[in-house]
Amino acid sequence: MQFRGDIPTPALLLDLDAFESNITAMAAHLLVRGKAFRPHGKTHKCPEVARALINAGAIGCCAARLAEAEVFADHGIPGLLITTAVIGRDKIARAVALAKRAPDTIYCVDDPDNVRELNAAAARAGVNVRVAIDLYFGRTGVLPGPPALALARNIASLAHLTLVGLQSYDGDAAHTTPFEARWARTDGSMAKAIETRALIERDGIPCPMVTGGSTGTYRFDAENPGMTELQPGSFVFMDLDYGRIGGPDGREYRDFKNALTVVTTVVSRPHGFAIVDGGYKAFSTDRPFTPKPVDLPGVTYGWAGDEHGRLNLTDSPREVKVGHRIEFIPPHCDPTVNLYDHLYALRGDRVEGVWPIAARGKSQ
Ligand SMILES: Cc1ncc(COP(=O)(O)O)c(C=O)c1O
Numbered sequence: 001m002q003f004r005g006d007i008p009t010p011a012l013l014l015d016l017d018a019f020e021s022n023i024t025a026m027a028a029h030l031l032v033r034g035k036a037f038r039p040h041g042k043t044h045k046c047p048e049v050a051r052a053l054i055n056a057g058a059i060g061c062c063a064a065r066l067a068e069a070e071v072f073a074d075h076g077i078p079g080l081l082i083t084t085a086v087i088g089r090d091k092i093a094r095a096v097a098l099a100k101r102a103p104d105t106i107y108c109v110d111d112p113d114n115v116r117e118l119n120a121a122a123a124r125a126g127v128n129v130r131v132a133i134d135l136y137f138g139r140t141g142v143l144p145g146p147p148a149l150a151l152a153r154n155i156a157s158l159a160h161l162t163l164v165g166l167q168s169y170d171g172d173a174a175h176t177t178p179f180e181a182r183w184a185r186t187d188g189s190m191a192k193a194i195e196t197r198a199l200i201e202r203d204g205i206p207c208p209m210v211t212g213g214s215t216g217t218y219r220f221d222a223e224n225p226g227m228t229e230l231q232p233g234s235f236v237f238m239d240l241d242y243g244r245i246g247g248p249d250g251r252e253y254r255d256f257k258n259a260l261t262v263v264t265t266v267v268s269r270p271h272g273f274a275i276v277d278g279g280y281k282a283f284s285t286d287r288p289f290t291p292k293p294v295d296l297p298g299v300t301y302g303w304a305g306d307e308h309g310r311l312n313l314t315d316s317p318r319e320v321k322v323g324h325r326i327e328f329i330p331p332h333c334d335p336t337v338n339l340y341d342h343l344y345a346l347r348g349d350r351v352e353g354v355w356p357i358a359a360r361g362k363s364q
Pocket residue numbers: 040042043062083169171174213214215216231232233234235
């Protein structure tokens with residue numbers, strides 16, 4: 001049997017109690033409100049996590065990329081929704097091959113030429129491909145309203161595609177602060193999606209699904225009668241970034257627990273500092289703040305290179321020696337997870353599982 005202290009560092013740790021509590025909280029919140037739950041797999045890229053979510057009532061799993069979806073399908077995860085468009089001949093051929101073995105997979109589209117190519121490839125393979133129109137809220141997508149209706153008509157005219165709904169993810173809403181502004185932002189964006197769905201259906205084209213939402217907006221989206229399903233991701237793990245968006249009391253966002261940490265070892269102890277074996281290759285670096293040590297209040301982390309980090313021990317509440325292990329909450333969970341081959345699933349200090357992050361690096 002392996003214990004926390006035996007795990008070679010740096011390593012990704014998952015606190016199973018916190019993880020299960022996060023899943024139960026989100027699933028209960030959505031299911032009670034009659035919303036389907038298709039959490040985003042880009043956060044965890046881990047079939048074991050996807051399975052735990054399905055066991056809790058999720059209808060499937062979103063994937064950011066085709067390659068990620070292929071990995072989830074290889075592991076028997078149903079109900080895949082690929083939230084970015086599949087562009088180019090080779091990828092379209094792979095998408096159609098995936099549709100053959102996982103026929104409930106949904107593909108997002110926002111471009112008429114891409115839609116035509118997808119239909120032609122589906123015709124050649126003799127399959128029907130389910131598509132969702134990606135609506136624009138600042139990144140990819142077609143504008144809600146008449147431009148989306150034009151694309152829906154286009155899809156409806158093609159024999160090998162079926163329109164299943166609207167992909168309506170407003171990424172900027174997720175981290176809007178304060179709480180009330182986040183509410184207003186997501187309600188405004190989702191209203192456009194819901195009006196677009198009505199416009200398409202008035203045209204005689206079925207458009208049953210409106211999916212979107214995030215860890216930051218789920219409370220509001222879940223109250224919105226027009227949303228049929230939600231696709232939050234980060235809530236399974238949480239991170240420092242999400243803690244900072246603020247809750248209804250204006251303070252830290254505490255709807256979910258920090259379940260993910262990175263454990264490092266102190267490898268050198270220059271005067272006043274401790275050097276740990278976790279640097280740019282152990283944590284995400286895309287945020288303007290650094291990993292937070294667990295159980296070392298007053299101690300700050302600074303980058304010290306690819307393989308190292310530097311802890312300033314001036315205000316350390318305890319002695320820190322070479323060989324000590326120090327855990328950190330990462331700044332941003334998704335890109336941190338993508339740095340590791342496995343995560344160690346812990347019940348207390350006992351390793352209950354070593355779960356492959358099977359879709360790690362699968363960005364193609
Ligand atoms: C399309 C899409 N849906 C859902 C999510 C999940 O958002 P979060 O991790 O903020 O819950 C993301 C995250 O980037 C996303 O890109």
